[in-house]
Amino acid sequence: MAKGLTVRSLQAFAGAFVVAGFAALAADEIGASSAVLAHIASPAASTQVTPVVGDLPDVAIEAADGTYTTFAATDGHVRIATMFYSHCPGVCPMTIDALRGIDRQLTPEQQARLSFVLLTLDPTRDSPPALRALARERGIDSSRWLLGRTSAGDARAFASAAHLQYRPLADGSIDHSATLVLVNARGRLLARASDAEDTAEFVAAVRRAVGGQ
Numbered sequence: 001m002a003k004g005l006t007v008r009s010l011q012a013f014a015g016a017f018v019v020a021g022f023a024a025l026a027a028d029e030i031g032a033s034s035a036v037l038a039h040i041a042s043p044a045a046s047t048q049v050t051p052v053v054g055d056l057p058d059v060a061i062e063a064a065d066g067t068y069t070t071f072a073a074t075d076g077h078v079r080i081a082t083m084f085y086s087h088c089p090g091v092c093p094m095t096i097d098a099l100r101g102i103d104r105q106l107t108p109e110q111q112a113r114l115s116f117v118l119l120t121l122d123p124t125r126d127s128p129p130a131l132r133a134l135a136r137e138r139g140i141d142s143s144r145w146l147l148g149r150t151s152a153g154d155a156r157a158f159a160s161a162a163h164l165q166y167r168p169l170a171d172g173s174i175d176h177s178a179t180l181v182l183v184n185a186r187g188r189l190l191a192r193a194s195d196a197e198d199t200a201e202f203v204a205a206v207r208r209a210v211g212g213q
Contacts, residue, residue, distance in 0.1 A: 054187020056081065056161050059154035061119065064131035064147045071158075072187065074146065077115040078209040081181045083155070083164050085122040085174055086134040095178045096138055105203055106210065113210040115144045119158060121166060121174050123149035163192065182206060 058072040071081075080099060084092040099116055106114065120126035131147045134140075140147065150158065159166060166176035179194040182205055191205035 054183060055189040056181070056183060056187055057154065057157045058187075059119070059150045059158050061146070061148040061150055062128060064128050064135055066128045069146075069148075071117065074115060074117060076185050077144075078113055078185060078190075078206070079115050079117050079183050080206070081117040081119070081162065081183060082179065083119050083121050083159055083162070083166075083176070085120050086126050086130050087122070087173070089173070091176070091178050093138065095180075096140070098178075099180070102203055102206060106207065110207065110210040111144070114206065115146065117146045118148070119155065120147075120149045121155060121159070121176060123152060123155060163194070182209060184209060 056071060058070050061069050061071065063069060080102070082095060082099070084095060086092075096118075103111055103114070103116075120131070126149050128149075131149070135145075135147055149155075158164075162179060162181045164177055164179045166174055169175055177194060179192060180202065181189065182191040182193075182202065184190055190209055191202050193199060193202035
């Protein structure tokens with residue numbers, strides 16, 4: 001398992017948040033073509049440099065509802081960003097539970113100032129219908145949650161900037177860390193959680209960012 005939140009530490013990570021229970025495949029495994037992601041990556045995407053807003057790249061995103069946006073377009077809210085993939089057997093569901101645990105520790109006013117951005121590590125398989133199916137399965141129905149995919153190159157760039165470690169496995173799964181990145185409305189990095197020991201400090205940082213201790 002890549003350095004970061006292992007399955008064991010994620011169980012502690014999720015428990016610390018009072019809950020119930022990443023960054024790309026190799027090019028020939030993950031490379032979503034420009035035809036599939038026409039609105040996300042042009043045929044010349046491999047030669048383009050993704051602009052950086054704040055501390056993270058302003059990647060183009062195809063959301064689960066089929067609409068298109070960018071990471072910068074989520075400005076205006078404090079955001080917790082992470083990466084996942086829909087067929088992940090264990091770490092990703094626990095990461096989603098951990099995010100919900102953080103949210104439950106906030107007041108309604110604080111929750112209104114926070115959004116969650118989850119970008120897939122597997123843009124080829126994680127089409128909008130696949131992401132919608134995951135949202136239904138996990139009961140994610142809030143507009144404050146953005147599940148989406150980027151181009152393969154942008155997924156790698158985002159993971160690198162967020163310090164999310166990963167490696168593809170022969171069975172098609174992805175061994176990855178479960179780092180959570182907290183950024184402010186301008187995209188500046190405020191805090192990062194990549195180990196169960198980080199949870200209390202991370203929650204405190206979230207509370208400060210959205211107003212209130």
